[in-house]
Amino acid sequence: MGTPGIGRHCQVIRCERLSHPGGGSGIGRAVCQRLASEGASVVVADVNEMSANETLQSLPGDLKGQTHMAAAADVASKDSVKNLLTTIQARYFQPPSVCVNMAGITLDNFLLDMEEDDFDRVVQVNLKGSFLVIQGVAQALVACGASKGSIITVGSIVGKVGNIGQVNYAASKAGVEGLTRTAAKELSRFGIRCNCVLPGFISTPMTDSVPDKVISKMKALIPLGRMGEVAEVADVCAFLASDDARYVTGASLEVTGGLFMG
Template sequence: MAAATRLISRLTLVTGGGSGIGRAVCQRFASEGASVVVADISEESANETMGSLSGDLRGQVHMAAVVDVSSKESIKKLVTSIQTHYFQPPSVCVNAAGITQDEFLLSMEEEHFDRVIQVNLKGSFLVTQAVSQALVACGASKGSIITVGSIVGKVGNLGQANYAASKAGVQGLTRTAAKELSRFGIRCNCVLPGFITTPMTDKVPEKVISKLQSLVPLGRLGEPAGQLIRLLVKLNCLFSLHVCYSE
């Protein structure tokens, strides 16, 4: 099937779709024919992303929605809204919502540790659970849940004990979800991008960015619309493996 149309009829939910990697995922999936639900904690950002999506292919209908992924009630409301609007749950879900609240371990506030875990790890769990429950309940024959991890979850990073812990956690979550949900035809994958230019990294001090760039063979940070997005599409369309990682 031509790349430009291989996702026609696919309904895709992207959390964190208002910016960065999430926005690039939304744009790529829409360009390949999917109907995209752009979910973000910022209504303005979600609407901006939705306004940038192509929608000329058969049956495409996009939707913007506000969601707090750390809240079970907010996610439940989102999934119900999607099913009411489209008469089906999303067959593809991308967990791209995430935050950072960086500080060195000796100085990190407990509330900052908790908040990052709530959004990055608990949020991925709650969305994965809600979407997979909806797919199983309606008897869907297949589904794909992709969670955006980070290389930091594998190797650690200065000043990011909370973020590293949350991203290490989503790897374990994905491995377990893949084992449990495979019998329902639901594939679960986690990708581990390196350092990508996003609003999140825009907050990182320039001297830290320079140090990070020196660790990358190409000498620069990755772009949201680069290799990671191509990998996400391949995971959705082609891969039979349950857990795949990209560094």
């Protein structure tokens, strides 16, 4: 069954994990592919322009290279986000009606050993970056008089339950949920819905380096008994982008196979 009502074009913003270059690209690429398959014109924005172009080349429905586009963007920079939105509006003559915001880096360490700069950097990208993107897209939609929009921010189940060695990441992703709920309350009068997707243990290039012993232990904790697939996260993003979710805002949807439920 298709996903009706996805806007004519959408923006998917990704930011690679510093500790695992390209590790966060699996979910972002899957989201781009899914939305493109539904007929959306996709803007792939990434801090690594080469990675964005690789995703661009994988998108369906753009044989002449005229439907989709790739761009470099640093979500932690207000000027960079502003320039990205200006570029999008110049190309498509309107702001994105759907934005899937996937900004995220990890700089892991235990609480007792974590450097202040590492804490600040993760919060700057994951939380402040999400704020700048949500604010920029919402401002553009309101300014052009759009009657609806969908902003989806990909957080993490870690933001809800915590994780050893990820105090900065967990704090930033918890903040993203609070940011999203507040944005949903403020922007609903403009027809803009804001929601979070919280992935659990998902099979991506980053997990390829995780020892089999650790993978087995994690699977044993998941009621469905397996790791998630990037396409399963993309499916939830596509739902939230569509008219099927027209009465859903301020929600956090867990894609975890039941991990940490209860």
